[in-house]
Amino acid sequence: MIRLSYNDESLEYDAYALLTSFYPGQGTEQQLCIADPCAADGMHLSRNEKGDVEISFHKGEAFPDDRTYSHAAEGKTEHDIKWARKRFVYDTLADYSGLSLPWGGLTGVRPTKLILGSVTERGLDEDGLAAYMKEQYRVSDEKARLGYRIAMLEDKLLAPFRGGGYSLYIGIPFCPSTCLYCSFLSYSVKAFGKYVNEYLDCVERELSAMEEIMEGRAPDTVYIGGGTPTALSAEELSRLLEMIRRHVPIDKAAEFTVEAGRPDSLDGEKLRIMKGAGCGRISVNPQTFRDETLKLIGRRHSVEQVTEAYCAARDAGFENINMDLILGLPGESLSDVEYTLKRVEELAPDSLTVHSLALKRAAKMREWVAEHGQISGLDHERAMKKALETAESLGMKPYYLYRQKNIAGALENTGFAKEGKYGLYNILIMEEVQSIYAIGAGTVSKKVFTDGSGRIERCDTHKDLSLYLSDIEAMIERKRRLFGATD
Ligand code: SF4
Known part of the structure; x- marks a missing residue:
């Protein structure tokens, strides 16, 4: 049994995704619960006498148990704080399970987008990128290098678009x-x-x-x-x-x-x-x-x-x-x-x-x-x-x-x-x-703004066939609103 409890809902998606990646198909969903809110920052992990893993994320309580993580938020970006927490969860789960994940703590759909951004912002070469991905996100050397190759090729292929x-x-x-x-x-x-x-x-x-x-x-x-x-x-x-x-x-x-x-x-x-x-x-x-x-x-x-x-x-x-x-x-x-x-x-x-x-x-x-x-x-x-x-x-x-x-x-x-x-x-x-x-039915249109803001807006259509057929004018109207607007 693996039980995950936390009181900071912003952690829910990431922590749950990591837990289920380390322990796929082990019924973690049923065990997911939310603890009472506390006051200050911190995280906590412990194991009970049966060897069950319990990870708790709490704010501001001093826990005497196995691992406690706390961060000084001052001067840190939201991204830094989020990743410090994720690394803590990842490292703890890796230690307890004896496993590592090929993509480390990355749980998103588009790792190459992140890789290309890191390469561009930090001026990294392949070795530099592999070291950065390991340190920051715990990504394996093999996957970081695969991601680098793909990101470089994509960058070239996407230039005209x-x-x-x-x-x-x-x-x-x-x-x-x-x-x-x-x-x-x-x-x-x-x-x-x-x-x-x-x-x-x-x-x-x-x-x-x-x-x-x-x-x-x-x-x-x-x-x-x-x-x-x-x-x-x-x-x-x-x-x-x-x-x-x-x-x-x-x-x-x-x-x-x-x-x-x-x-x-x-x-x-x-x-x-x-x-x-x-x-x-x-x-x-x-x-x-x-x-x-x-x-x-x-x-x-x-x-x-x-x-x-x-x-x-x-x-x-x-x-x-x-x-x-x-x-x-x-x-x-x-x-x-x-x-x-x-x-x-x-x-x-x-x-x-x-x-x-x-x-x-x-x-x-x-x-x-x-x-x-x-x-x-x-x-x-x-x-x-x-x-x-x-x-x-x-x-x-x-x-x-x-x-x-x-x-x-x-x-x-x-x-x-x-x-x-x-x-x-x-x-x-x-x-x-x-x-x-x-x-068409069940499709999602996406407007990518080209004003440098990186803003993306979406609109979808009905998945239900009969609804799509009967509501077609409304579906078109949604797209008119999305694509008719100027950047
Ligand atoms: S049922 Fe789904 S997976 Fe199978 S051919 Fe159709 S769309 Fe593809």
């Missing part, structure tokens, strides 16, 4: 079936297919409004995601792409991606339609090359369909194909991961996105874990290293990285790509250097 442009995202929330681990907005196309045309009507209204709101400015990149856009019929997909071409000067965009993730949603006709509409980059996502796992995670397609879809995409002329993999899927061992990587190597995609499985709140996977206990006994760090080796053997470099809550092995998701085959939209959304105009 820092001038206040925007990217367009269109969400198509339909899929052939729901994957066990999914937390995206996804409606079964079989059950909800009757709404697709009405949905496309709304997308067209949004596109038309966007033209006016953005005063005809062309987006830098266009990404159609979901869901699975290719879950639409060939006719519906064709309608979607034609309407996009009517409203968006696609030829001016540096990148046009369609997420064609599910191989069971692809065929030669749809691939030709996408190619003909100017789509240059697609994703064909195996996740694993083990049929048993695919069945278990509800993908409802076979490994053979992955290779067929991939070869059909090459035949249709696609020269920029991404593959997504997930490490840590139920029941998978290191040799299963190695087998998957070997098959990826044979097919040689242009980019590879390697995810560490994240147990998300909405995912059916949580139910599976409750029923089966542990997900897999995978050595996540070794599996991630193998994936990196495979990507490098294919001539790819790591170019973007992000983390999620409850991510396996407290690791990361990394995008690798060959030179010139980088998914620019992926970096743009992660590093928040430009606005994203997002269309």
Whole structure:
């Protein structure tokens, strides 16, 4: 049992994230409690006679127990104080557990954004950055150096996009079936297919409004995601792409991606339609090359369909194909991961996105874990290293990285790509250097202010399909307010 109690609510997120990273899946949530407020500053950790770990954060009480932390707030920034506390919690948990976390005390989604900021502000080289990340955030040498490589490459790739442009995202929330681990907005196309045309009507209204709101400015990149856009019929997909071409000067965009993730949603006709509409980059996502796992995670397609879809995409002329993999899927061992990587190597995609499985709140996977206990006994760090080796053997470099809550092995998701085959939209959304105009149900638009303030404002749309369809004008109005305002 691990019990965390505190009386300073500003600590809740960080302390809880660290505790669950050190002790994943150990029911800490149920044990979380808030202590009575006290007066001055300090933190406290103790162990009871049963060996249970108790960490208490209190203000101003002198505790005689194992560890007490206190700080002099005078002359310190909020950031300094926050990190002094986090290091205390991290070091204490590391000592008690005998473990260390690859990303140390960092719990945010965008470590490379922080790394790039540190490099720029402090004028650090790779060694300097690695030392700083260790001292300040307890990040491992390996991850600090990975982050440095990615941040430097991203900085170069993002240079043309820092001038206040925007990217367009269109969400198509339909899929052939729901994957066990999914937390995206996804409606079964079989059950909800009757709404697709009405949905496309709304997308067209949004596109038309966007033209006016953005005063005809062309987006830098266009990404159609979901869901699975290719879950639409060939006719519906064709309608979607034609309407996009009517409203968006696609030829001016540096990148046009369609997420064609599910191989069971692809065929030669749809691939030709996408190619003909100017789509240059697609994703064909195996996740694993083990049929048993695919069945278990509800993908409802076979490994053979992955290779067929991939070869059909090459035949249709696609020269920029991404593959997504997930490490840590139920029941998978290191040799299963190695087998998957070997098959990826044979097919040689242009980019590879390697995810560490994240147990998300909405995912059916949580139910599976409750029923089966542990997900897999995978050595996540070794599996991630193998994936990196495979990507490098294919001539790819790591170019973007992000983390999620409850991510396996407290690791990361990394995008690798060959030179010139980088998914620019992926970096743009992660590093928040430009606005994203997002269309469709359950999407979030983001305005990045270019006045030097670093301010970002967001607006979302209804996740519920029927609400989105019936409330479309209000959804458009939100975007008009967000993007119509001047910096
Ligand atoms: S294909 Fe993607 S969006 Fe669709 S259910 Fe699976 S994980 Fe979710």
